[in-house]
Every structure is written in C-alpha cells, then in structure tokens.
Amino acid sequence: MPLREHNGGLMTAVKATLVRDLTLLLRRRGEVLNPLVFFALVITLFPIAISPDPELLAVIAPGLLWVAALLAALLSLDSLFRSDYDDGSLEQLLLAPQPLVALSLAKVAVHWLLTGLPLALMAPILGIMLALPAGSYAVLALSLALGTASLSLIGAIGAALTVGLARGGVLLSLLVLPLYIPVLIFGAGAVQAAIFGEGVSAHLAILGALLAASLMLAPWAIAASLRISING
Amino acid sequence: MWAFIHKLGSPKWFYGISAKLQPWFWAAAALLIVTGSLWGLAFAPADYQQGNSFRIIYVHVPAAFLAQSIFIAMAVSGLVFMVWKIKVADMAAAVMAPLGAAMTFVALFSGAVWGVPTWGTWWMWDARLTSMLILLFLYLGVIALRGAFTSRDSASRAASVLAMVGVINIPIIKYSVDWWYTLHQPASFTLTSRPAMPTEMWLPLVIMVLGFYCFFIALTLMRTRSEILRREANKRWVQELVTGQVVKVPAEEAR
Amino acid sequence: MAFDSFSEFLAMGGHAPYVWSAWGVTALLLLATVWHARAEQRQLIKGLKRRARRANSARGNAQ
Numbered sequence: 001m002p003l004r005e006h007n008g009g010l011m012t013a014v015k016a017t018l019v020r021d022l023t024l025l026l027r028r029r030g031e032v033l034n035p036l037v038f039f040a041l042v043i044t045l046f047p048i049a050i051s052p053d054p055e056l057l058a059v060i061a062p063g064l065l066w067v068a069a070l071l072a073a074l075l076s077l078d079s080l081f082r083s084d085y086d087d088g089s090l091e092q093l094l095l096a097p098q099p100l101v102a103l104s105l106a107k108v109a110v111h112w113l114l115t116g117l118p119l120a121l122m123a124p125i126l127g128i129m130l131a132l133p134a135g136s137y138a139v140l141a142l143s144l145a146l147g148t149a150s151l152s153l154i155g156a157i158g159a160a161l162t163v164g165l166a167r168g169g170v171l172l173s174l175l176v177l178p179l180y181i182p183v184l185i186f187g188a189g190a191v192q193a194a195i196f197g198e199g200v201s202a203h204l205a206i207l208g209a210l211l212a213a214s215l216m217l218a219p220w221a222i223a224a225s226l227r228i229s230i231n232g
Numbered sequence: 233m234w235a236f237i238h239k240l241g242s243p244k245w246f247y248g249i250s251a252k253l254q255p256w257f258w259a260a261a262a263l264l265i266v267t268g269s270l271w272g273l274a275f276a277p278a279d280y281q282q283g284n285s286f287r288i289i290y291v292h293v294p295a296a297f298l299a300q301s302i303f304i305a306m307a308v309s310g311l312v313f314m315v316w317k318i319k320v321a322d323m324a325a326a327v328m329a330p331l332g333a334a335m336t337f338v339a340l341f342s343g344a345v346w347g348v349p350t351w352g353t354w355w356m357w358d359a360r361l362t363s364m365l366i367l368l369f370l371y372l373g374v375i376a377l378r379g380a381f382t383s384r385d386s387a388s389r390a391a392s393v394l395a396m397v398g399v400i401n402i403p404i405i406k407y408s409v410d411w412w413y414t415l416h417q418p419a420s421f422t423l424t425s426r427p428a429m430p431t432e433m434w435l436p437l438v439i440m441v442l443g444f445y446c447f448f449i450a451l452t453l454m455r456t457r458s459e460i461l462r463r464e465a466n467k468r469w470v471q472e473l474v475t476g477q478v479v480k481v482p483a484e485e486a487r
Numbered sequence: 488m489a490f491d492s493f494s495e496f497l498a499m500g501g502h503a504p505y506v507w508s509a510w511g512v513t514a515l516l517l518l519a520t521v522w523h524a525r526a527e528q529r530q531l532i533k534g535l536k537r538r539a540r541r542a543n544s545a546r547g548n549a550q
Contacts, residue, residue, distance in 0.1 A: 157397055161390050165380050174376055175394060178369040179401050182408035189415065210404070221397050224314075228389045265517075273510070274496060277489050285502040291513040334516055342509035349505050447517065451524055458528045465535060474535040475543070 013098040014106045021110040024083075031079055032114050036122055039072040043126045054131035061130035062191035065140060066147075068126075069119045070180055073148050074173055076115045077155040080107070081163040081226070090163070094230055100223040105215075108156045108222070116148025136194035139204075146207040147187040153211075153218035154179050160225035183210055241318035243460045244469045250453040257450035264443030271436035279433075285349040288342050290437055294444035295338040296360070299367060300402070302332035302448065306374070307399035310392030320456065322388040323463065325395065326378065327455035331448065333371035340364050359413035363406050370398045384463075 025032055046064055047057060084090040084107075093103055123144050124137040132140065158176035162168030190203035272290035279286035309325035312318055343361045344354050355361070374394050381387035429437075464470045490496040499506045 157393075161377060161394060162380070164386070168380070171373075171376055171380055174369065175373040178366045178373065178405070179397070181366055182401070182404045185408045185412045189412070213404075217400065221393055224393050225390065228386055228393065231386075269510075273506075274490060275488055278500060283502060284500040285505050287499070287502075287506050288509045291510055295513065331520060334520060338513050338516055341512050345505050345509045349502050451520060454524045454528065458524070458531050461528075461531045461535060465538070470535065471539055474532065475539045 010098045010102060013096060014102050017093075017103050017106040018110060021107055022113070025110065025114050031076075032118070035072040035076040035115050036118055038075055039068050039119055039122060040126060042068040042071060043130065047130070058131045058133055058195075061127060061132040062136070062140070062195065063188050064130060065123050065127060065132070066144070066184055066188040066191065069123060069144055069148065070151060070184055072119055073115055073151045074155065074176060074180075076111070077152075077159045077176065078162075078169055078172060080111050080156055080159040082159075085163045085229070090226065091230055094226065100226065101219045104156070104160070104222045104226060105219045108152050108219075111156070112149050112152040116152055117145060119148055120144035132191075133195045135197070136191050139194035139200050140191050143187045143190040143200075143204060143207060146204065146211055147183045150183045150207070150211045150214045151180060153214040153222075154183075157218055157221045157225055160222045160229060162229075163226070164229035183207070186210070241316065241320055243320055243323075243464050243467075246320045247457055247460050247473075250457055254450055254453045254457075257446050257453065261443050261446035261450050264439050264446060268436045268439035268443055272440060276433050276436050277430070282350060285346060288346040290440045292339055292342040292346060293437060294441045295335045295342065296364065297441055298444045298448055299332055299336040299339050299364065301445070302328050302335060303367065303370065303395070303402060304399055306332065307392075307395040310395040313388060314392050314396075319463070320460070322392065323459040324452055324456045325391065326388070327459055328452055329371060329375050329378070329391075331451060333368060333375065335444075335448075336364055336368040336371055340368065357413070359410045362413070363409045366405055366409070367402070370402070374398065 043064065046060075050056065050060070081090060084093070094100060096103065120141045123140050124132075127137055127140055155172075155176050158172050158179075161175065162172045165171065186203050186206045190200050190207065193200045193203055268290065273287055276287070276290075278284050306325045306328045309321040309328070312321040313325065340361065343358075343364065347353055347356050347358075347361075374391050377394050378387045378391040381390060461470060497503060
C-alpha cells in the first residue's frame with residue numbers, strides 16, 4: 001500500500017471516529033447530562049452536610065469543586081467503551097488497518113469534549129453557590145479544562161482494562177482514583193493559589209505537563225488494554 | 233544472552249535453579265534480620281530527640297523500601313512478560329503483589345504507631361505516609377484486576393499493563409504529594425529525615441534493609457515455584473517430578 | 488548495649504507499646520507470609536501426588 005494513501009486513510013479514520021462518537025453521544029443526551037447533574041448534586045450536598053456559612057464554604061470550595069468534578073468525570077468513564085463493546089463496534093475498531101492508538105485517542109477526545117469541558121464550564125456557576133472568592137473563577141475553569149483532559153486519558157486506561165468485565169464499575173474507581181491524585185493536587189492547588197493572590201502559572205504549567213505526558217503515554221496503554229479486553 | 237533469557241523463561245529450568253538458590257537467600261535473610269533486629273533494638277543508641285521510639289525506624293524504613301521496590305519489580309516482570317512472553321515473569325509478578333501490599337501495610341502501620349509518640353496522633357497527613365497509602369491502593373488495584381478476569385492470560389496481561397502504568401505514575405504521585413505537603417505544612421517534623429545519623433544507628437538499618445530484600449527474593453522464589461506447579465500441573469515434567477518421588481517408591485517396596 | 492537491664496529493654500524508655508507493637512506486627516506478618524508460602528507449597532505437592540496416584544490406579548484398573 002502506498003504510504004500516502006495510508007496517511008490519508010488514518011486522517012479519514014480518525015475523523016470518522018470523531019464524528020461517529022460525537023453523533024452517538026449527542027443522540028444520547030442523558031449520558032452527557034448525567035455527569036453534570038451529578039456534579040451539581042454533589043456540590044449541593046456539602047453545604048447541607050457541613051454548613052451554609054459562606055465563609056466556611058469559601059475555604060473548602062476549591063477542593064470541593066475539584067473533587068466533585070473528578071468524581072463526575074470518573075462516573076462517566078464506564079460508558080466510554082461500554083456501548084461500543086456491547087454492540088461489537090469496538091472489535092471493528094481493533095480490526096481497522098489504522099493504528100488503534102490514534103483511534104482510541106479520538107474516542108478519548110470526544111469523551112473529554114462532552115464531559116470534561118462541560119464540567120469545566122459549569123464549575124464557575126457552582127463556584128458562585130459555594131461563595132468561591134472572586135478572581136479565581138477563570139482559573140477554576142481553566143484548571144478543570146486542562147485537568148479533566150488528563151483525567152479522561154488516564155481514566156480511559158482503566159475503562160479499557162475493565163470494559164470486558166461484567167462488574168467493572170467499582171474496580172474501575174479503585175484502579176483510576178489513585179492515578180488521579182497528582183492532577184487533583186495541582187488542579188485544586190491552582191484555584192487555591194488564585195484565591196490567595198499567588199501566581200497560578202506554575203500550577204497550570206504542571207497541569208499542562210501532566211496532560212502532555214498523558215497524551216504521549218496513555219494512548220499506548222489504552223490501545224494495549226483494549227486489545228487485552230477484546231481478545232482475552 | 234537470548235538463549236539465557238529463554239532458558240530463564242522455561243518454568244522447568246527456573247524450578248530447578250530456584251531450588252538451589254532459595255536456601256541461600258533464606259539463610260541470608262534470617263541472619264541479616266536477626267542481627268539487624270538485635271543490634272537495632274538493643275545495641276543502637278537511643279535518639280536524642282525521640283528516645284527509644286526511634287527504634288521503629290528499623291522496621292518502617294526497610295518495609296517502605298521494599299514496598300516501593302516490589303512495585304518496580306512487578307512492573308519490570310510485567311514488561312518482560314509482555315515483550316518476551318516469558319510466563320515465569322508473570323508468575324513472579326503475581327506472587328509479588330500480595331507481599332508488596334503486605335509491606336506497604338507494615339510501613340503504614342509502623343509509621344502510624346511511630347506517629348503517636350512523635351506527633352501525638354495516630355495519623356498525620358505526612359507526605360511519606362500519604363504516598364504509602366496511595367501505593368497501597370495501587371497494589372490493591374493490581375491484585376483486584378488480576379482476580380477479576382476469568383481467563384488467566386487476560387488477567388496476566390491486564391495486571392502487567394496496570395503495573396507499568398502505576399510505576400510510571402509512582403514518581404509523579406510522590407513528587408506531587410511532597411510538593412502538596414510542603415505547601416500545607418511548611419516547617420514540621422518528618423519521621424525519618426534527620427541530620428546525619430551516627431554509624432551505630434544507620435549500620436543496623438542497612439543490615440535490616442538488606443535482610444528484607446533477601447527475604448523478598450527468597451519468598452518470591454518459593455512462591456513462584458508453587459505457582460509453576462499450579463499452572464503447569466498438566467505438563468509431563470511436573471508429573472514426572474511428582475510421580476518420580478511417590479509412585480516408584482511404593483512399587484519398589486512391594487517388590 | 489543501650490540498656491542497663493532486661494526490664495529497661497522491655498520498657499523502651501516508656502515507648503514500649505509503640506516500639507513493640509510496630510515490631511510485633513512486622514514480625515507477625517513476615518512469619519505469616521512464610522507460613523502461608525510453606526502451606527501453599529505442601530498443599531500443592533500433596534494435591535499433585537494424589538492426582539498422580541489416582542491417574543495411576545485408573546491406568547492399573549484399565550489393564
């Protein structure tokens with residue numbers, strides 16, 4: 001096969017995967033909305049459980065928002081490959097001549113676009129409800145947008161490993177949550193630094209570095225894990 | 233080199249060579265751990281700040297070292313298994329995981345107990361203890377994932393991938409937890425960071441660390457042998473090994 | 488020797504519960520892993536021997 005055609009084939013396949021996944025997810029709006037509703041619900045629970053006092057809430061708001069967003073992202077992971085696994089299209093993806101690494105990256109990108117990004121955009125509204133101090137809203141959204149991309153990539157490894165298992169849900173969180181900790185530390189740290197009026201560029205740079213590292217390494221692990229889950 | 237690797241990969245060969253190596257490692261482990269324990273418990277001087285509670289260092293640090301090393305060893309075995317399809321490597325990885333989790337637990341427990349006389353509390357979100365706790369979850373994840381698959385080959389490959397992902401993340405987790413800790417608790421007392429220890433304090437520590445490593449190697453050899461018997465039960469050499477000891481003897485007695 | 492008497496050694500300068508519980512749990516866990524590994528090995532070999540005997544006797548009956 002000439003090289004040129006192969007390259008063209010790759011781009012077409014990636015684009016086709018992107019479009020297909022976007023269309024499918026947009027048709028099942030419930031699946032897209034669930035993590036967002038979950039995010040809002042968890043945030044509602046905390047003032048009820050702790051105290052409605054705005055001063056107290058403002059102190060814990062960065063951590064709360066980050067933890068709740070992280071859990072919402074985790075919740076959405078199980079469906080990342082599940083329906084494709086059930087209807088056999090994941091197997092088709094594996095059989096495709098194009099590298100699975102690129103195709104799985106496209107799938108993760110769609111996942112982030114429809115969970116991570118909406119969560120990041122929604123967080124400032126919930127921040128208002130938690131009396132998050134002014135001046136940290138943009139940082140909150142930005143850190144979440146950067147961070148959830150890493151979360152989607154790392155989480156996809158766990159989702160790929162557990163997709164073939166009947167009850168993978170709890171196992172998935174056990175596998176993935178410990179790996180989320182660095183992202184949580186620097187994400188929540190960025191918001192905290194913004195509140196204290198410190199520089200946030202270092203935090204955001206590290207979040208970016210984490211994203212770059214997961215972009216480089218995670219797709220390989222995702223592809224290998226998908227192969228194990230399908231062929232095993 | 234290649235011949236050697238593939239020879240090492242043969243369960244039968246490994247079963248034989250490990251039988252010869254095993255006693256030496258057990259002996260070294262017993263000798264080193266007994267010597268280190270006596271020295272550390274009874275002969276090393278008490279710490280000028282912490283008094284005798286400092287003696288917990290002689291179990292805490294070796295366990296913590298081992299906990300981290302075993303994860304790395306597990307990931308390396310996983311890599312060897314994935315790249316060269318050497319089954320013994322996966323068997324070793326499978327038996328390493330529970331010991332690693334046990335060592336992580338020992339490090340956590342001894343750290344928590346040490347915290348009572350030092351910090352006045354059973355648990356402190358100290359950087360070292362926090363990363364140990366995360367390491368424990370990583371171990372539990374690998375063990376649970378291996379147990380979740382019905383097909384042994386899938387379980388092995390999945391656990392290998394997870395161990396490799398985990399080992400890449402361990403330094404990142406460690407640095408971010410350290411960074412997080414210094415941010416929130418700038419000037420506090422860490423258990424094991426101290427100005428240069430006198431020789432009679434660190435020498436028993438080195439002996440204990442070496443002893444724990446020998447223990448790890450000896451136990452891994454022993455349990456890998458069991459794992460070989462379990463997985464290769466239907467192979468002829470295993471049956472010969474077993475019947476060669478049992479079936480012939482009564483036959484000779486009957487004659 | 489860091490201690491003057493055996494009772495002082497046991498008392499660990501007032502830190503006895505901490506030192507001995509940390510050391511005790513460690514020792515217990517190490518011994519338990521060794522015991523478990525031994526029991527595992529014995530059981531496996533016993534099971535394999537039993538299987539070999541059964542296979543042998545089946546062959547004997549067939550003859």
